Amino acid sequence: MTRAPHRSARLAGGGHRAGLIAFGHTVRAAHLATIATPHIRYLAVIPEIVMLGGAVLLLAVGSLVVRQVRAWVATLATVAVSGAALGVSLWQWADVTSHGAFTAVDHAVVVDGFSALVNVLVSSAMFLTALVADGYLRREGVDGVEFHVLAMVSATGAMIMASANDLIVVFLGLEILSISLYVLAAFNHRRAASGEAALKYFILGSFSSAVFVYGIALVYGATGTSNLAQIAGFLSKNVLAADGLLLAGMSLLVVGFSFKVAAVPFHMWTPDVYQGAPSPVTGFMAAVAKAGAFAAFLRVFISSFGLLRTDWQPIVYAIAIVTLLLGAGLALVQRDVKRMLAYSSINHAGFVLLGLEAASARGVSAALYYLFAYTFMVIGSFAVVTILGRRGDATHDIASYRGLASRQPLLALSFAVLLLAQAGAPFTTGLWAKLQVVLAAVDHAVPLAVIAMISAAVAAFFYLRVAVLMYTPPPAPGSVPGVEAPAEDLVPLGAPRAAPEPEPTLPEPAFPVPARTVVARAEGPAPAAPAERPLWAGAERTAVALDRLNAELLLDEDPMTLALARGPVPVTSLELGELQGGAGATTGAEEVPPSDVVRVPRLGALAIGLCLAVSVVFGFWPGPLTSFAHHATLLFLP
């Protein structure tokens, strides 16, 4: 290991610096010759090298080839590169389990079970995103190598964050991750909402980065090092008489991380960015940015500031509570599926925070498991949303999901299962994820565990709302199409049902829905015996209540959007209308739920199938994933 010739004796810990250059503070000419460069063990960072190398190679090929690279070539290359990264991450995992964890590049990078697991997670997420994005890019006519290159660079940033052992490396990883994501959010230049999302993400993201880097500076000033292990060593050997500097630095780091993982009260960018960004990017962002940021959050606070846990645990406790409650509460009132999933991702961040707050091996393992399970659930969900967004990526109103099951039963079933997994239904990975974080919290913070369970119950409602809506037949074409229609219309439509008959053409035992539409009644058989009514009454009431709820939500819209949806854009806000193209299109599409059958791209279907398989198979058989997360924690190098 390379050591600098002059080490500061001020540091009680006395460790050597992680910086690339280290020499005495009075720079003399004689010492310039003794700049020590660290030994770089390339095998330690091989997943990052594969991912970044693949991205650079693809970009070079894309720039040098005269004709535009065909979409399938770019997708194939990305899939191959992320598959290779997945392979070397698994190899790294095997290496760590047999030879133990180690640090490299002058202790700036650590290779342990924790980093290997996150590398596996990020590579899988990249693999799936490439499959999802393929259909999207072709449909929107924005195909090319750029999307794939940016996504791979972004994934590299998340990997760097997971294996960083130095605060400045965490910062570099964070920026590599974020800067690529800013561009990805703006990727669909035909949609105004995409640009708006990118700008919002950029301003708040760079603001949080600045807060984060100032936090690093203060921690560096308080401890004399930015290396995570050396910070821990310093804190274990010294009791600070005045620790204001360190506490200020730590709280700024909490703020910076909370921005990135979208924890309340630093979540305000999330709904807009998730809604405006292209749907495959949103899924990628939800999975990879959250995983990378949480990996660094866990590592910095558990391994470096573990001894000061009494100082930061109350802050994380409070953030977790508001994140859990607000995320679930606000998701209830959303009318846009992407926005609802954004609030649900805030809610999920609250659950992962439970694992951090526990500050125990069990908590870390639960948080890792949660991130792993969440990755597949959220990418799968956004894959469905991508496909259903149709051309223009604008049909995301919850009302447009109505009756999906009768048009596209497989897609509806997949989405329902993925949503139920997010809700934490039995026999899915979601249940085990929630169970483990709650069990970790129960160990010492029972109120937090109780709030988490309440929040899970509330969250289950909005996931089920979409699921039930998909299995509700669409309104009759004869009914008045309009924003106000459902509330007033559905009661009269339901009222003449003196003898309600079950819908025989919809064999859905899980969600029995009464035939309420004019068309269905015309086609339906003779009225069933009234005695059958009680069997259906419950479901009927639920459906009516859901309709009413949806109608209320529709009416609660802000006047500007309503005006845009109803009539021509007012002259005074021509520019505004231009900017609001995306949102305006969304509101315009919701009036009549689309009844066309969406073509499902083959690769998108493959991605959904893979996500579904992971979520369900490991839900039935939780052993392998649980032990993966557990062993990753055991191999966590403090």
Next chain:
Amino acid sequence: MSIGPAWYLGLAAVLFALGAVGVMVRRNVLVMFMCVELMLNAANLTFVTFSRVLGDIGGQSLVFFVLVVAAAEVVVGLGVVVAIFRRRAAATADDLHGMKG
């Protein structure tokens, strides 16, 4: 009267606060960028000051990383702004309210 490290740290804190307040209250996107830059440079000043106090060159080398990242960030940020505001006269954040809920 000599100017000790505390002055530099104080100046950095004031710059950081100015930047943070600026991002929150200013409405012009370009001014908001500049405020973020102010915050990053406040962090740089803090790094350099602590590096001097601690007699450790590591802090000064960290500044290079922050500078490079700030430059990259501005490149992307200005690119996004140009892409959005090519069709518009003013770069005001208040106009970006297409998405609500």
